[in-house]
Amino acid sequence: MNANATDFPAMGAKNIDEAARIGQLARSGEQMVERLRRTSFLPEHKKSLNIRFGIADAAELLGCSTNRIRMAEQDGRLPIPPETETGRRVGYDIPALLNMRQVLGASPHRAPNDPPSIIAIQNFKGGVGKSMVTTHLAHYLAVAGYRVLVVDCDSQATTTTLFGFNPHVNITRDDTLYPYLSLEPTQDDLRYAVRQTPWPNVDLIPSNLEMFDVEYELAASGVNARGGTLVSRFRKLRAGLLSLAQDYDVVLLDPPPALGTISLAVMQAANALIVPLSATTPDFCSTVQFLSMMDQVIEQLTRAGIQVEYDFCRIICSKFNANDPSHAMVKQVMEQAFGPALFPVPILESAEISHAALRMMTIYELEKPVGTPKTHKRCRMNLDEAMLQVEQLIRRRWRQPSVKPTAAHLSAN
Numbered sequence: 326m327n328a329n330a331t332d333f334p335a336m337g338a339k340n341i342d343e344a345a346r347i348g349q350l351a352r353s354g355e356q357m358v359e360r361l362r363r364t365s366f367l368p369e370h371k372k373s374l375n376i377r378f379g380i381a382d383a384a385e386l387l388g389c390s391t392n393r394i395r396m397a398e399q400d401g402r403l404p405i406p407p408e409t410e411t412g413r414r415v416g417y418d419i420p421a422l423l424n425m426r427q428v429l430g431a432s433p434h435r436a437p438n439d440p441p442s443i444i445a446i447q448n449f450k451g452g453v454g455k456s457m458v459t460t461h462l463a464h465y466l467a468v469a470g471y472r473v474l475v476v477d478c479d480s481q482a483t484t485t486t487l488f489g490f491n492p493h494v495n496i497t498r499d500d501t502l503y504p505y506l507s508l509e510p511t512q513d514d515l516r517y518a519v520r521q522t523p524w525p526n527v528d529l530i531p532s533n534l535e536m537f538d539v540e541y542e543l544a545a546s547g548v549n550a551r552g553g554t555l556v557s558r559f560r561k562l563r564a565g566l567l568s569l570a571q572d573y574d575v576v577l578l579d580p581p582p583a584l585g586t587i588s589l590a591v592m593q594a595a596n597a598l599i600v601p602l603s604a605t606t607p608d609f610c611s612t613v614q615f616l617s618m619m620d621q622v623i624e625q626l627t628r629a630g631i632q633v634e635y636d637f638c639r640i641i642c643s644k645f646n647a648n649d650p651s652h653a654m655v656k657q658v659m660e661q662a663f664g665p666a667l668f669p670v671p672i673l674e675s676a677e678i679s680h681a682a683l684r685m686m687t688i689y690e691l692e693k694p695v696g697t698p699k700t701h702k703r704c705r706m707n708l709d710e711a712m713l714q715v716e717q718l719i720r721r722r723w724r725q726p727s728v729k730p731t732a733a734h735l736s737a738n
């Protein structure tokens with residue numbers, strides 16, 4: 326699948342429009358993305374979920390004893406878990422775990438009157454870890470038994486890719502938010518866009534490059550936030566997500582890294598905000614700009630009659646390298662500037678996260694460590710702790726707000 330040498334004339338060759346190469350590069354890159362995807366998802370070229378948990382891990386996740394699980398298996402309330410030919414238990418997969426939660430009354434679902442959390446993972450700075458936080462939080466919550474909807478609002482479609490879809494091949498514009506938000510909408514109920522993922526309790530509204538047409542169309546409609554089409558689209562997204570959210574415990578929104586119409590729509594559709602940034606001075610400065618821009622935008626939206634209300638608003642350091650003294654210094658600066666709005670536990674920068682990303686996976690999807698078991702365990706423990714901070718805030722408004730740190734520190738078999 327190497328780019329054919331004849332497709333790429335040597336540098337300096339005459340009559341070659343350098344700009345024309347961009348299309349060739351894009352096509353070559355798209356083919357490579359598909360190849361990576363197919364290699365990662367062998368043998369069926371389709372993403373599947375193969376993680377399994379031992380009985381001790383399952384008991385810890387459910388907050389019960391292993392005996393309780395064994396008894397339910399013996400009296401037929403739960404199926405006997407499959408064994409290998411040598412009689413070894415293969416462990417519980419996610420569907421088995423979800424069934425176990427239901428049968429043993431260990432489901433963390435919100436009560437019907439509890440508000441679902443609709444969280445925007447937002448920062449106008451690019452590459453700060455928005456999609457990494459979105460996907461890891463989705464999978465952490467899924468292991469913990471919640472019903473999660475992930476909405477990829479970014480035409481770069483990183484999150485869509487991490488869920489196993491090739492945005493160039495598997496997704497069309499009509500599968501994205503486009504038909505719902507376009508100037509001439511063809512959809513009035515967001516359910517058309519919801520698709521299943523390899524996780525039984527995580528659904529996805531995917532994205533692809535053509536979703537960007539929403540930005541063009543709404544910008545070209547020549548209206549501002551004070552009225553007209555833009556305000557009506559904002560209201561529409563908010564209403565549509567709120568209606569969808571009734572089927573879930575948590576909705577996660579992954580917006581693009583820019584102050585465009587989609588970002589504004591996401592900002593006002595959410596009822597909670599998480600701002601990721603790495604522990605570097607440029608990220609800190611950009612995030613300060615982001616927050617002050619948000620402040621102004623919220624004021625404008627309020628004047629236009631759109632109320633922005635968040636249950637919580639937190640900043641998370643998403644790539645912290647404890648061995649880098651400059652990271653420690655910037656983290657201190659962040660603590661001073663943001664106080665309790667900064668989550669105390671940062672997400673550590675880890676080769677395990679990059680290795681998993683290379684396989685188009687999150688840490689929660691790895692069947693076994695990619696690096697050393699020690700690196701993997703450290704990374705997983707840190708992510709569990711970091712994500713638990715979010716879980717606790719989500720549950721704060723629910724009738725049963727307490728949460729045991731059950732998901733913490735478990736490693737899939």
Ligand SMILES: Nc1ncnc2c1ncn2[C@@H]1O[C@H](COP(=O)(O)OP(=O)(O)OP(=O)(O)O)[C@@H](O)[C@H]1O
Nearest residue numbers: 451452453454455456457582644673674675678682
């Ligand atoms: N804690 C981490 N450890 C190692 N790598 C990380 C970590 N967090 C993020 N990354 C890597 O950093 C890169 C950027 O992350 P990500 O795509 O999540 O950022 P983003 O804010 O969504 O970017 P964009 O603005 O383009 O949407 C990715 O390659 C991701 O795998």
Ligand SMILES: [Mg+2]
Nearest residue numbers: 455456479483
């Ligand atoms: Mg992203």
